Amino acid sequence: MAVQNSDEGRINVCEGDMIPGPKIREAAKLLLQVVDDPEMLAGLCTHCTPILRERLLQLSLTSGDFRIVNNAKETSTEAKSSVCKASPVIVEKPKLWSEESFSSSEEDEEPSSSRDCEELAVECDPAVSAPQNTHIGVCKPEIVQETVTTRAFKTEKENMQFAWANVALPSPGGKDDRNGAPSPRIGKEMKEVKDPGPLSREIREELRFHAVRRKKDFQCIEWVRGTRMNVAAGLELHTGVFSTVEQKRLVQLVEEFQEKGRNRLLRERTYSEPRKWMRGKGRVTIQFGCCYNYAVDKKRNPPGIIYDEMVDPLPDLLRKTIRRLVRWHVLPPTCVPDSCIINIYDEGDCIPPHIDHHDFVRPFCTLSLLSECNIVFGSELKIAGPGEFEGPLVVPLPVGSVLVLNGNGADVAKHAVPAVPTKRISITFRKMDPKKVPKGYVHPKDLENVAPFEVTGTVGHPR
Numbered sequence: 174m175a176v177q178n179s180d181e182g183r184i185n186v187c188e189g190d191m192i193p194g195p196k197i198r199e200a201a202k203l204l205l206q207v208v209d210d211p212e213m214l215a216g217l218c219t220h221c222t223p224i225l226r227e228r229l230l231q232l233s234l235t236s237g238d239f240r241i242v243n244n245a246k247e248t249s250t251e252a253k254s255s256v257c258k259a260s261p262v263i264v265e266k267p268k269l270w271s272e273e274s275f276s277s278s279e280e281d282e283e284p285s286s287s288r289d290c291e292e293l294a295v296e297c298d299p300a301v302s303a304p305q306n307t308h309i310g311v312c313k314p315e316i317v318q319e320t321v322t323t324r325a326f327k328t329e330k331e332n333m334q335f336a337w338a339n340v341a342l343p344s345p346g347g348k349d350d351r352n353g354a355p356s357p358r359i360g361k362e363m364k365e366v367k368d369p370g371p372l373s374r375e376i377r378e379e380l381r382f383h384a385v386r387r388k389k390d391f392q393c394i395e396w397v398r399g400t401r402m403n404v405a406a407g408l409e410l411h412t413g414v415f416s417t418v419e420q421k422r423l424v425q426l427v428e429e430f431q432e433k434g435r436n437r438l439l440r441e442r443t444y445s446e447p448r449k450w451m452r453g454k455g456r457v458t459i460q461f462g463c464c465y466n467y468a469v470d471k472k473r474n475p476p477g478i479i480y481d482e483m484v485d486p487l488p489d490l491l492r493k494t495i496r497r498l499v500r501w502h503v504l505p506p507t508c509v510p511d512s513c514i515i516n517i518y519d520e521g522d523c524i525p526p527h528i529d530h531h532d533f534v535r536p537f538c539t540l541s542l543l544s545e546c547n548i549v550f551g552s553e554l555k556i557a558g559p560g561e562f563e564g565p566l567v568v569p570l571p572v573g574s575v576l577v578l579n580g581n582g583a584d585v586a587k588h589a590v591p592a593v594p595t596k597r598i599s600i601t602f603r604k605m606d607p608k609k610v611p612k613g614y615v616h617p618k619d620l621e622n623v624a625p626f627e628v629t630g631t632v633g634h635p636r
Contacts, residue, residue, distance in 0.1 A: 201232035382501050382626050385413045393566040395552045397585060404552050405566055407580025411503050412571055420573050424542055426490050427515055427598050430459050443484040456522040461487045462512025463611050477532040478609045487513065492617055495602055498538065499623040503575055508536060509620050510602035518597040524590040526554040526562060529583065533603040536579035541570040542598040548576065550586045560592030
């Protein structure tokens with residue numbers, strides 16, 4: 174394909190010459206993205222490299238970029254001679270999307286390497302000028318002169334941006350930038366560093382594990398039966414154990430079971446929604462694993478775990494939550510919960526002062542969802558009014574936090590939740606005393622031999 178003059182942003186070709194078809198053009202455009210890759214150019218000499226680039230540019234042109242003429246083959250020897258004797262002219266090579274800089278600042282731009290300048294210095298006819306908004310690339314008189322707009326390459330960049338999702342390149346500030354294409358300032362001395370891809374599950378878990386904050390120094394000194402002691406000893410508050418997304422999943426689970434309970438799709442004692450006969454009374458409860466009796470019921474069953482009463486088993490998501498609590502050192506592996514009770518508080522609901530029944534071993538824990546509230550501790554708590562309790566120690570429970578009760582904090586100090594200001598959900602996980610396990614209970618196999626997460630010390634330490 175020979176070339177005459179170029180105007181209006183199009184290339185003049187000889188009559189009868191072939192114009193590349195759409196498939197060839199698309200293939201050429203794709204190859205242009207990697208034409209300067211060292212692996213692509215392996216084995217090619219400095220003479221063949223520009224020929225390959227210009228040929229690809231020629232093939233990538235659309236039919237609208239050509240103008241057919243009928244006298245292009247009548248080029249005189251004198252004209253050819255004048256072309257060869259013309260002074261070298263430096264022209265700009267079309268910048269591929271993969272060669273554009275990460276930075277938009279002109280101050281960050283650096284001149285191209287001398288090798289690039291040599292490739293772009295060509296001999297051409299001074300009479301042939303480039304139209305505006307075009308780039309010309311010519312290697313020899315025999316090689317076709319091409320005119321290509323940069324718009325096509327910007328479109329290719331937009332369409333193929335995903336190709337750089339797994340490539341990390343050093344940015345001017347020394348940090349990795351995985352959002353853009355490689356910068357032309359990166360020469361032979363700086364090689365591309367492949368992104369290892371998403372972090373492994375083990376590394377992600379370790380990073381999150383070390384981000385958990387743990388408070389274990391609660392103090393509440395009181396005289397109890399003639400002995401001065403810290404009644405808050407054994408209390409722990411863990412924050413950052415569950416992400417916002419994980420909390421939402423748990424809330425959705427609770428809402429689904431609440432709907433099932435209202436539609437009588439759960440076992441009789443699994444779901445309870447008593448009538449609110451006064452402020453603070455009548456919160457909704459959902460029990461899994463065992464049926465716990467708060468007070469003597471109609472069948473004369475005493476408070477505690479009812480041996481011959483069955484409730485629904487622990488759902489899969491709650492079992493995974495228990496495994497997280499054990500793996501992340503919130504609960505010990507010797508006390509893996511096998512039951513739970515969910516409390517759904519509406520505004521004004523509360524829990525009066527109490528100590529959890531010893532049908533459940535220690536420690537146990539409570540996960541707070543939806544809203545923050547306070548919990549009050551003390552060997553003796555004062556009832557100041559409906560849903561109002563006062564004590565020497567008040568602990569705020571942030572959303573998503575896990576409060577662990579053990580030692581004096583579980584057996585000496587009473588605890589109460591004053592009337593909540595807005596809707597709240599709490600999930601209390603407890604392990605049943607083996608002697609109190611109800612008839613027909615089947616222990617979940619995925620809660621056996623749960624091992625705590627091993628602290629390698631390579632990322633950080635639990636706080």
